[in-house]
Amino acid sequence: MTAVTGGGPPSPPPLVVVPGMLCDADLWSDVVFPEGHPVRHLELTEPDIGAMAEDLLSSVSGPFVAVGLSLGAVVAFEALRRAPERFLGLCVMSANAGAPRPDQYAAWRSMAGLIDDGRFADVVEQTLPGMFPVPRPAAEPAERYRRMAFSVGPGAARAQLAAQTTRRDTIGVLRTARCPAVVLSGSRDALCPPDFHRAIARAVPGAELREVAGAGHLLPWHSPSAVSAALRDLLARVRETPPPASRTSARTAPPTP
Template sequence: MKTRITLALLAALSTGAAQAGGTDSGRTEGLLDVNGARIHYVSQGAGTPMLLLHGYPLSGELFARNRNALAAAGYRVITIDHRGYGQSTAPATAPGSLETYASDALTVMDRLNVPKAIIGGMSMGGPITFEMWRRAPERFLGMILIDTIANPAGIVEQHVWKGMAQKASTFGPQSLAPELLKDMLTGMTRMNRPADGAFLSNIVKQASVEADVAGATVLATRPDSVLTLKTITVPTLILEGVEDTVYPPEFSMKIMQNVAGSQLVLIPGAAHAAIFEKADAANRAIINWARAHNLR
């Protein structure tokens, strides 16, 4: 099966914009005791399960604009806050690691009686998704990779994440918001939709210092997952903001080239948080891809 690249032209997504509405019907949320942590989850909808994993240093609320549309299209959308982020908490002795995040997500699936799901990860959620695949490929119906990367961190990037950890430790989690916001959203969005920036900033501020340090360490020390890409056998969608400066489109193109039959959708006018910034385009891309592969 050939790989495909799609440009998600916003002008052609009027139906997607309509689907971004809807209600919170079928929504449940709560806290689960998981591997010594308390993990907050939201489950919305009653169809094919779709587990979405947020990036650093955010929470499941990154997907606040995706739940309604995807649930209305026939999916049970499950989001979690990784330990120490959002409403989740973690013991001081286990603030988080790549292996722990993956184990937490798989355990949440068990606790919610979800044997298989479409599993997607944004940014740091990508390496977590790869770790879940290495551990339990039988749990995947499909895979969604959102503004993420399979390569290990180079020397410069390692120091960026170490700097984030040091800043959070010195000045608190709220100090990371201005550092990250310039990469999460395009300049146009930051100027014209300040509420978007405030929303993401508030999420960043909810993390604990320990979680900020743990997540930064995960990103700085993540393993090389390029070889893992070649083992992926489920339908795979890659979503990428054209203006992403954290993990630019070149990295998503490399993922596509290494995952047989995968599809890359480029989203114009979106940066690193494309799933939030251009939610209508992302929702339409996910729904079209899932239906094309009969994942419903």
């Protein structure tokens, strides 16, 4: 299925690509995106998941395919809650659809306090081990992560921590999805282990689950070929999927709280 612009021929739908916390477009720089599809990289700078979801929905007009990692997947889930009719496809990885745990709230408060005290570098070092399939990554990938995190900066990081506290369980939302979906899991992801992804794949009707052996949380760095292949196959399914009669390119109003 492709998007139709005006009265002309169908055009490939755009991909809205949403990174994880302390990540930017460099997270995806090794991934080969399907040819012909516009790619829109989203920056996460709002202190609320709902506001981030609205940024996603306003980043393109009409239907799109969402691609999200970790916090980016959470943002995609919230966008799905608000405008399911605009989703032509969904690719999520290194993700958790559950509500935050008490230990996560405590960790986010601690990191926010460090940033407020001017110790952003300490936050980067605290988060670094969980990004990789081994607790002590080699010098080059560790430095690459540091560069990316400092490119995001303490201001956006502080907003992302605030947004994390506004997360909520989205398993029920995922059961309402009506688009092709693929869920990618790194077998050695310490932050979002494979069980998290099995729960997501069970919730999304018809979702395909792919576990990538040896990969950690930053799956697009650890196995860009697996991510590239998953996107290519997902877009093939999108092209073959007829649009539901109820789906339109118009936005629907967010549900009343």
